[in-house]
Amino acid sequence: MSPVVDLGAVSALWLGVLTSMSPCPLATNIAAVSYIGRQYRSPAKVTFSSLAYVLGRMGAYLGLGALLVAGLLSAPRISMFLQKSMNKILGPVLILTGMVLMDLLRFPTSGSGIGEKMREKAGQGGIPGAGLLGILFALSFCPVSAALFFGSLIPLSVSGDSPVFYPLLFGFGTGIPVIAFAVMIAFGMRSVEAVFRGVTRVELWVRRITGVIFIVAGLYYSAVYIFEAF
Numbered sequence: 001m002s003p004v005v006d007l008g009a010v011s012a013l014w015l016g017v018l019t020s021m022s023p024c025p026l027a028t029n030i031a032a033v034s035y036i037g038r039q040y041r042s043p044a045k046v047t048f049s050s051l052a053y054v055l056g057r058m059g060a061y062l063g064l065g066a067l068l069v070a071g072l073l074s075a076p077r078i079s080m081f082l083q084k085s086m087n088k089i090l091g092p093v094l095i096l097t098g099m100v101l102m103d104l105l106r107f108p109t110s111g112s113g114i115g116e117k118m119r120e121k122a123g124q125g126g127i128p129g130a131g132l133l134g135i136l137f138a139l140s141f142c143p144v145s146a147a148l149f150f151g152s153l154i155p156l157s158v159s160g161d162s163p164v165f166y167p168l169l170f171g172f173g174t175g176i177p178v179i180a181f182a183v184m185i186a187f188g189m190r191s192v193e194a195v196f197r198g199v200t201r202v203e204l205w206v207r208r209i210t211g212v213i214f215i216v217a218g219l220y221y222s223a224v225y226i227f228e229a230f
Contacts, residue, residue: 008156012166015148015156016061016173018210021203024142029178032137036130037185049130050182056134057178058171061149064139065167069157086159087225094218097151100143101211138174144207152214 019025036049073079082089099105141149149170157166177199223229 008160008162008166009169011156012153012162012169013173015152016170017176018173018203018207019145019148019170020174020177021199021206022142022144022148023200023203025137025145025174026177026199026203028137028140030181032133033178033182033185036133037182046185047182049127050178050185052127052131053134053182054175054178056131057138057174058134058168059131060135060138061171061174062164062167065149065153065157065170066163068154069163069167072154072158073161073163082158086155087221090155090159091218091220091222091226093151093155094214094221096218097147098211098214098218100147100151101207101214104211106143138171 020029032053033050036053037046039049072082096105153166153170157163160166
């Protein structure tokens with residue numbers, strides 16, 4: 001495997017982790033795992049249900065990502081256009097994504113968009129219901145998660161010709177913190193709230209640093225491939 005592919009894989013995984021640490025997905029993940037934890041007394045059942053929730057999220061991101069990337073790559077005219085212009089497109093896309101990550105560009109949001117009744121029905125459906133809950137929450141994009149998925153992962157997957165592997169890594173990255181919180185809840189650890197506050201504080205700085213990197217990379221791509229400055 002070439003270094004470029006390695007860098008793309010690491011980037012896809014990191015984008016998933018950053019998505020899961022963002023306030024909106026992090027809050028919904030903890031709420032979902034806590035809800036699942038209240039349904040069972042057995043740590044094993046809580047753990048397996050939480051894993052089903054994570055697999056549901058992974059499946060949603062994998063399915064949506066593969067569909068979008070494969071569709072873009074399979075259309076001859078679009079594929080030819082992307083092959084010729086992908087580096088030019090990446091510059092502005094990275095800049096806009098970085099601005100969203102740094103809260104310099106905001107989009108209106110109306111919440112998760114998931115009805116309370118639907119969430120309760122999914123949460124009460126046992127392990128399959130937990131998987132469905134993961135799918136529902138994964139597809140309820142907030143501005144930051146939408147910017148990372150559509151503005152970073154999809155262009156990365158298209159440029160790397162990876163409709164499956166990169167979205168799968170992204171989905172796995174979104175599940176890493178969920179698994180950690182699930183283990184804490186399953187075994188009765190009471191420090192979840194403190195960990196949540198700590199992760200939120202760390203996420204703010206990590207997101208800002210990532211945003212700066214995205215903007216710098218976007219400016220570089222724009223200078224080289226659009227303005228041909230170098």
